[in-house]
Amino acid sequence: MTPSARVQAAIDCLDAIVHAAREGGAAADTLIARYFQTRRYAGSKDRRAVRELIYAVIRSIGERPATGRSAMLAHARAHDPALLDLFEGGTHGPAPHVEGEPEARPGPAPAWLIERLRRRFGADTDAQLAALLDRAPLDLRVNTLKTTRDAIEIDADPVPLIDTALRVRGDLNVETLPAFHDGLIEVQDAGSQFAAAACEAKPGETVLDLCAGAGGKTLALAATMGGEGRLIAADTDRARLRQLEPRAVRAGAEIETRLLNPGKEMAALGDLQGACDLVLVDAPCSGTGTWRRNPEARWRLTPDRLARFVAEQGRLLKLAAGLVKPGGRIVYVVCSLLPEEGEGVVADFLAQTADVNPLPLRNPLGGAPVSKVVLTPGTQGCDGFFLGGLIRIC
Structure with missing residues (x-):
């Protein structure tokens, strides 16, 4: 897979994850696995790279986005600007970014949840939130x-x-x-x-x-x-x-x-x-x-x-x-x-x-x-x- 094709694959999976979050569907891991079950051409390195990108986007967008594309664009602009260069169209890549296109809002969690977590952690809330969104050990x-x-x-x-x-x-x-x-x-x-x-x-x-x-x-x-x-x-x-x-x-x-x-x-x-x-x-x-x-x-x-x-x-x-x-x-x-x-x-x-x-x-x-x-x-x-x-x- 080309780098732009990996980004499009991540967007496709994110669309499914957003829909599942809204409608009460399967977990992200399950949806990612289903996506690649029908795309045997993707090698292990491609699957790993796409999965890591998906979770990086999810961790950086606290509010549920409208679409996977809006989440990817917001993540790219806030954390990985080089990804914006991969919105180049083509057969397998995402369509070019249009000025003024809706984007999700980066952040650790919805505002109403942050307010409740502040009742627990007070001045330590930001540090505790950062730890909550880090990768878990085994x-x-x-x-x-x-x-x-x-x-x-x-x-x-x-x-x-x-x-x-x-x-x-x-x-x-x-x-x-x-x-x-x-x-x-x-x-x-x-x-x-x-x-x-x-x-x-x-x-x-x-x-x-x-x-x-x-x-x-x-x-x-x-x-x-x-x-x-x-x-x-x-x-x-x-x-x-x-x-x-x-x-x-x-x-x-x-x-x-x-x-x-x-x-x-x-x-x-x-x-x-x-x-x-x-x-x-x-x-x-x-x-x-x-x-x-x-x-x-x-x-x-x-x-x-x-x-x-x-x-x-x-x-x-x-x-x-x-x-x-x-x-x-x-x-x-x-x-x-x-x-x-x-x-x-x-x-x-x-x-x-x-x-x-x-x-x-x-x-x-x-x-x-x-x-x-x-x-x-x-x-x-x-x-x-x-x-x-x-x-x-x-």
């Missing part, structure tokens, strides 16, 4: 059901945040490694690992991961339980829940799965009512803490969608409160850095629930437990998370 979780971190021979560094985490140096295809096939390691961000460890699930307990998805945190909980007790993974997404089954076999973990019907979860969880020692509520959220991996999430979020997330988070906490026994614990987790999805949801829940109190959680800095935990790329070097602990008192 973290691995060492499966302590089978091995120890010191026994893993991979070109990686220990992550101070959590003693199961390794951060890979350079590029690595993890799925080709014997350690992966033998269930010794899993790909998992260090912050996600910390969230599971903060639950302090114990051997012999009954533990429910209420929004398990594909089960990354569920597998981490299985390791902290040492393979003893009862661990249930529940979710409303059948396809994602099925992904957990082969992962659990590979990891040597025994995990029950429950497929839930949205809004009617107790039909599948009735036997667990008042019976759980721990319920992890890893709730659906805006994903603001994962912008390093999914920067196009900024184009998907609207105030109305955020309000729906907040309502669902509160509903799930109420559901969890009916599933824990007296003295049982709830750990509420969102990969969001917006206060209304974090302490706002917890405060509203506590105001409406007489028999639940705050529960201090593991401190990521060490020392005494803390009433809430906020992890960020700019401070801890991991994805962004909010964690809140709760305990049922009667």
Whole structure:
């Protein structure tokens, strides 16, 4: 592919990503893969170059653009003026740039989201935003059901945040490694690992991961339980829940799965009512803490969608409160850095629930437990998370 053809390919993919962000379609990675599935002539260097250009554009344009072309032009003018020379027309390149042609607006995020993040970070907002839009590292979780971190021979560094985490140096295809096939390691961000460890699930307990998805945190909980007790993974997404089954076999973990019907979860969880020692509520959220991996999430979020997330988070906490026994614990987790999805949801829940109190959680800095935990790329070097602990008192 010529340089101008690469730019046009990136514009085509960006058009699909903009449409998906507006209409609720597939993620950027999926759309890029689909694009190249029908263009076998593009070599690996072309695919890599186009993909890197697409993500550079997405990271530089905070507001959802009208078109992929408007996003590319704005990115070029603000960050890479040499790209403007490639708008030269021809058979495979983008049409020449016309004076006054509409362009997107460069920036880290929509103004309404920046305002909310300032409530979290104050004077540190610009630095935290920059870290949120940087490229994410590759973290691995060492499966302590089978091995120890010191026994893993991979070109990686220990992550101070959590003693199961390794951060890979350079590029690595993890799925080709014997350690992966033998269930010794899993790909998992260090912050996600910390969230599971903060639950302090114990051997012999009954533990429910209420929004398990594909089960990354569920597998981490299985390791902290040492393979003893009862661990249930529940979710409303059948396809994602099925992904957990082969992962659990590979990891040597025994995990029950429950497929839930949205809004009617107790039909599948009735036997667990008042019976759980721990319920992890890893709730659906805006994903603001994962912008390093999914920067196009900024184009998907609207105030109305955020309000729906907040309502669902509160509903799930109420559901969890009916599933824990007296003295049982709830750990509420969102990969969001917006206060209304974090302490706002917890405060509203506590105001409406007489028999639940705050529960201090593991401190990521060490020392005494803390009433809430906020992890960020700019401070801890991991994805962004909010964690809140709760305990049922009667």
